[in-house]
Amino acid sequence: NFVHQKCRNVEVPYLGSKIHRTLVPDEFVKWNREWTEYKPQVHTDPKLKGQAWADPDISDKSFQPSWNAVDGKINRASFICQYAFDQSTLCPLNPIGRTGLAGRGVLGRWGPNHAADPIVSRISDDGHLEFVAIQRRDNSEWAIPGGMVDAGEEVSQTLKREFGEEAMHGVIDKESLEELWNCGKELYRGYVDDPRNTDNAWMETVVVNFHDTKGLLKNVKLQAGDDATSLRWIRVDSKEPLYASHSHFIDLLKASHSA
Ligand code: RP5
Ligand code: MG
Ligand code: MG
Secondary structure, three states, X not given: OOOOOOOOOOOOXXXXXXXXXXXXXXXXXOOOOOOOOOOOEEEEOHHHOOOOOOOOOXXXXXXXXXXXXXXXXXXXXXXXXXXXXXXXXXXXXXXXXXXXXXXXXXXXXXXXXXXXXXXXXXXXXXXXEEEEEEEEOOOOOEEOOOEEOOOOXXXXXXXXXXXXHHHEOOOOOOHHHHHHHOOOEEEEEEEEOOOOOOOOEEEEEEEEEEEOOOOHHHHOOOEOOOOXXXXXXXXXXXXXXOOOOHHHHHHHHHHHHHO
């Protein structure tokens, strides 16, 4: 029974703010555990206002989304379940449970925010399974070079685009990698324990492994770009701490290669 850790009871204030989350003990994470005194702070980053990629405020009369469904070009369906709603604010409720913060935080969408994570891997010359990792600009943690699915975009496209932007410095979809993109293997789809998650907005992702058996990556230049500040290969056995749920995704990668 999974409970989120990286978006709950953390030391640091919420990204881009001075706000601290209300402490939520393990046994109070699930919404069905009654907790009448639970009144977390409400925070939606003011920078979201007017952004084309972000939803309007939940109380905006013109905002009439189709929840739990593909809503035009935006996927508001969750991989986890049919999500429920807060009775008073009518905001979607995080399917894992309480995070100690209400509102959207810095996330653009109410409810699920869909991302895609490409794990590009190879066997090093000395025989170790390793993957391309980037360092994130927002909190300097090492991560898989993933990103948000744009409105109307196919996940298969997001995987290539984000790898291009964050790990190839914007050189998107080099022809020499076409063979690599054609042999992706899905490892995971579901919730991400992302530090930006709130009670009313959360990350979900599709993780796909692109394993380079032919040395195709030797022909391209890997270089950090966009919201990535550095790049390097990390061995799966290094036990390095990674962003959000990415260590779990690397465990799945390991398992899929040892099978
Ligand atoms: C994580 O945030 C996902 O697993 C993905 O790696 C990433 C997407 O957000 P940005 O990199 O666009 O900030 O939850
Ligand atoms: Mg990106
Ligand atoms: Mg990213």
